[in-house]
Amino acid sequence: MAEAQNIPAGSTTAGSIAVAAESTVATRMSAPPSFDVADFPVPHGREEEWRFTPLARLRGLHDGTAVASGEGVKVEVEAPEGVTVETVGRDDERLGKAGTPVDRVAAQAYSSFEKASVVTVAKETVLTEPIRISVHGQGGVAFGHQVIELGAFAEAVVVLDHTGDAVLAANVDYVLGDGAKLTVVSVQDWDGKAVHVAQHNALVGRDASFKSVVVTFGGDVVRLHPRVRYAAPGGEAELFGLYFTDAGQHQEHRLLVDHNTPHCKSNVAYKGALQGQDAHAVWIGDVLIQAAAEGTDTYELNRNLVLTDGARVDSVPNLEIETGEIAGAGHASATGRFDDEQLFYLMARGIPETEARRLVVRGFFAELVQQIGLPDVQERLLAKIEAELEASV
Amino acid sequence: MATLEIHDLHVSVEAENGPREILKGVDLTIKQGETHAVMGPNGSGKSTLAYSLAGHPKYTVTGGTVTLDGEDVLEMSVDERARAGVFLAMQYPVEVPGVSVSNFLRTSATAVRGEAPKLRTWVKEVKSAMEQLQMDPAFAERNVNEGFSGGEKKRHEILQLELLKPKIAILDETDSGLDVDALRIVSEGVNRVRGTGEVGTLLITHYTRILRYIKPDFVHVFANGRIAESGGAELADVLENEGYDKYVKGGASA
Ligand SMILES: Nc1ncnc2c1ncn2[C@@H]1O[C@H](COP(=O)(O)OP(=O)(O)O)[C@@H](O)[C@H]1O
Ligand SMILES: [Mg+2]
Numbered sequence: 001m002a003e004a005q006n007i008p009a010g011s012t013t014a015g016s017i018a019v020a021a022e023s024t025v026a027t028r029m030s031a032p033p034s035f036d037v038a039d040f041p042v043p044h045g046r047e048e049e050w051r052f053t054p055l056a057r058l059r060g061l062h063d064g065t066a067v068a069s070g071e072g073v074k075v076e077v078e079a080p081e082g083v084t085v086e087t088v089g090r091d092d093e094r095l096g097k098a099g100t101p102v103d104r105v106a107a108q109a110y111s112s113f114e115k116a117s118v119v120t121v122a123k124e125t126v127l128t129e130p131i132r133i134s135v136h137g138q139g140g141v142a143f144g145h146q147v148i149e150l151g152a153f154a155e156a157v158v159v160l161d162h163t164g165d166a167v168l169a170a171n172v173d174y175v176l177g178d179g180a181k182l183t184v185v186s187v188q189d190w191d192g193k194a195v196h197v198a199q200h201n202a203l204v205g206r207d208a209s210f211k212s213v214v215v216t217f218g219g220d221v222v223r224l225h226p227r228v229r230y231a232a233p234g235g236e237a238e239l240f241g242l243y244f245t246d247a248g249q250h251q252e253h254r255l256l257v258d259h260n261t262p263h264c265k266s267n268v269a270y271k272g273a274l275q276g277q278d279a280h281a282v283w284i285g286d287v288l289i290q291a292a293a294e295g296t297d298t299y300e301l302n303r304n305l306v307l308t309d310g311a312r313v314d315s316v317p318n319l320e321i322e323t324g325e326i327a328g329a330g331h332a333s334a335t336g337r338f339d340d341e342q343l344f345y346l347m348a349r350g351i352p353e354t355e356a357r358r359l360v361v362r363g364f365f366a367e368l369v370q371q372i373g374l375p376d377v378q379e380r381l382l383a384k385i386e387a388e389l390e391a392s393v
Numbered sequence: 394m395a396t397l398e399i400h401d402l403h404v405s406v407e408a409e410n411g412p413r414e415i416l417k418g419v420d421l422t423i424k425q426g427e428t429h430a431v432m433g434p435n436g437s438g439k440s441t442l443a444y445s446l447a448g449h450p451k452y453t454v455t456g457g458t459v460t461l462d463g464e465d466v467l468e469m470s471v472d473e474r475a476r477a478g479v480f481l482a483m484q485y486p487v488e489v490p491g492v493s494v495s496n497f498l499r500t501s502a503t504a505v506r507g508e509a510p511k512l513r514t515w516v517k518e519v520k521s522a523m524e525q526l527q528m529d530p531a532f533a534e535r536n537v538n539e540g541f542s543g544g545e546k547k548r549h550e551i552l553q554l555e556l557l558k559p560k561i562a563i564l565d566e567t568d569s570g571l572d573v574d575a576l577r578i579v580s581e582g583v584n585r586v587r588g589t590g591e592v593g594t595l596l597i598t599h600y601t602r603i604l605r606y607i608k609p610d611f612v613h614v615f616a617n618g619r620i621a622e623s624g625g626a627e628l629a630d631v632l633e634n635e636g637y638d639k640y641v642k643g644g645a646s647a
Contacts, residue, residue: 340450341487342488342489344447344449344450344471344487345483345486345487345489345537346489346492346497346501347470347471347472348447348448348471348474348475348480349475349497349501349504349553349557350472350475350476350501350504351475351500352504353470355500359496360490360491360492363489363492363493364491
């Protein structure tokens with residue numbers, strides 16, 4: 001069972017490795033996946049998938065009272081040559097192929113969006129420049145859908161940037177053809193009032209590699225569901241995440257890697273720093289190794305660094321294994337405090353308190369940042385971390 | 394000439410059953426160039442004195458004064474004290490995960506010196522200081538104190554002493570847990586700093602062993618939260634032969 005505790009009461013990590021005949025990941029949800037919002041009851045907050053989320057701050061995304069307004073978000077796609085960008089209607093058959101909404105807000109988004117963007121990279125096209133998708137909040141309510149599809153052996157980097165102020169519910173599909181390589185960096189750099197709830201579904205083709213980098217800094221409430229499935233054997237997924245949760249912010253990342261196919265790999269590493277009163281980070285890492293998924297190799301990690309009193313972390317890694325024939329499976333979760341002794345040691349060497357915190361936070365994130373492998377993104381991240389620290393200490 | 398003056402210092406810690414007074418009126422004056430050995434049995438309050446001077450938040454000063462060249466040290470924050478020239482080599486140095494030694498050293502040198510040291514001379518300076526302390530260069534890339542052996546931690550403390558060049562160096566049981574080789578290497582480091590004549594040293598120790606390498610000008614016996622007796626280097630020999638018994642309340646006389 002997961003446990004929620006207040007720092008500094010102790011570790012806020014709960015986790016389990018279950019060897020089960022049947023997945024409990026699915027049965028823990030209050031309704032089966034569906035594209036139709038009517039298939040989900042309005043959550044009251046005690047459901048497994050909602051119990052950490054402040055429903056009252058979702059501005060009606062969960063109960064049908066949020067209605068799309070004219071100035072929701074402005075989406076701009078900047079794509080290099082070789083990329084097709086289309087705006088399509090609800091009936092386009094390329095939508096929804098990577099995954100089905102698993103909760104009411106995702107289903108609400110799917111039931112409510114009017115136009116979707118479909119970005120296609122033709123087979124064997126190798127891009128040297130990233131595709132940049134900017135989602136800029138204009139202060140209103142919006143429901144979105146985006147599809148990024150790579151043909152066989154295509155290679156691309158997508159930077160999905162969320163800024164401004166909005167109440168946004170969205171689904172994003174990543175469809176990777178055989179042997180394709182896709183890196184997606186999703187940056188949640190919202191203004192302070194924004195609410196963002198989204199499900200990101202990746203469907204990884206045979207021998208394809210998917211790398212997701214999720215970076216969450218801003219917003220009032222951000223709740224993301226990065227999910228991965230494999231269309232065929234040989235696929236690889238790396239899911240990296242970084243969050244910096246400030247006073248009053250709720251940042252929730254709920255991951256699922258569904259090893260439904262043999263000989264696929266996954267590696268999950270999320271790290272977060274928290275500071276300030278009522279900063280709340282939630283990390284749920286579900287990894288499911290189905291009976292058919294022989295030869296699976298998976299590892300997931302979540303680490304949290306709590307910089308001040310009053311912040312709270314709920315970290316729940318959950319590994320379910322339905323076959324004994326795996327290459328490797330593991331998980332780790334830890335929440336540590338930047339403690340007074342460390343602070344004293346650094347300050348006793350003349351280092352001012354803010355600088356001391358900065359040193360420790362930078363060190364905490366450094367290894368993960370290096371794994372991103374995109375220098376300009378890495379630099380922006382480090383700069384952002386500095387700014388976060390400067391703004392609030 | 395830098396002078397640290399401790400006058401009638403009283404310090405308490407928060408214990409289970411309320412505040413407990415550990416330092417009960419310490420008087421001590423340390424001048425630049427001098428070396429004072431403070432010797433005493435375990436639990437007499439030596440580390441409390443060291444931490445209180447450095448400003449550790451666990452210790453509450455309930456009375457007395459500490460000044461550095463007339464400036465009120467007790468008013469300063471921990472980092473201000475360090476920048477003013479007070480250095481504490483800790484008995485139990487703290488691990489700081491994620492922060493490399495090289496980054497740490499440069500950040501603290503920048504803070505203490507008031508400007509970033511020039512990169513080229515800095516690299517040389519660190520390299521030669523590490524060589525003299527017989528530290529492997531690979532050490533610089535490790536995280537501060539993480540997984541260090543006892544001896545490595547103490548060398549790392551003295552490395553900082555050499556690089557930060559304080560006015561007042563407080564060495565809290567730097568000798569404890571060191572084998573003879575390490576003790577010699579660490580003592581030589583302290584002596585290099587003392588040799589400049591620009592540091593006043595407060596050498597806290599339980600044993601006389603380190604005094605064979607570092608010759609004190611003054612020896613103070615610390616017992617029950619205050620200085621029980623002061624003398625010259627010869628007092629160490631008396632302690633060597635007779636132990637602390639006669640200073641400990643209720644202890645059998647030697
Ligand atoms: N946090 C604390 N709570 C209660 N007693 C403490 C605390 N810290 C130190 N002491 C006590 O203060 C006394 C002096 O400790 P210390 O300064 O470490 O002595 P020394 O360094 O001479 O061995 C000891 O009796 C020790 O138990
Ligand atoms: Mg001690």
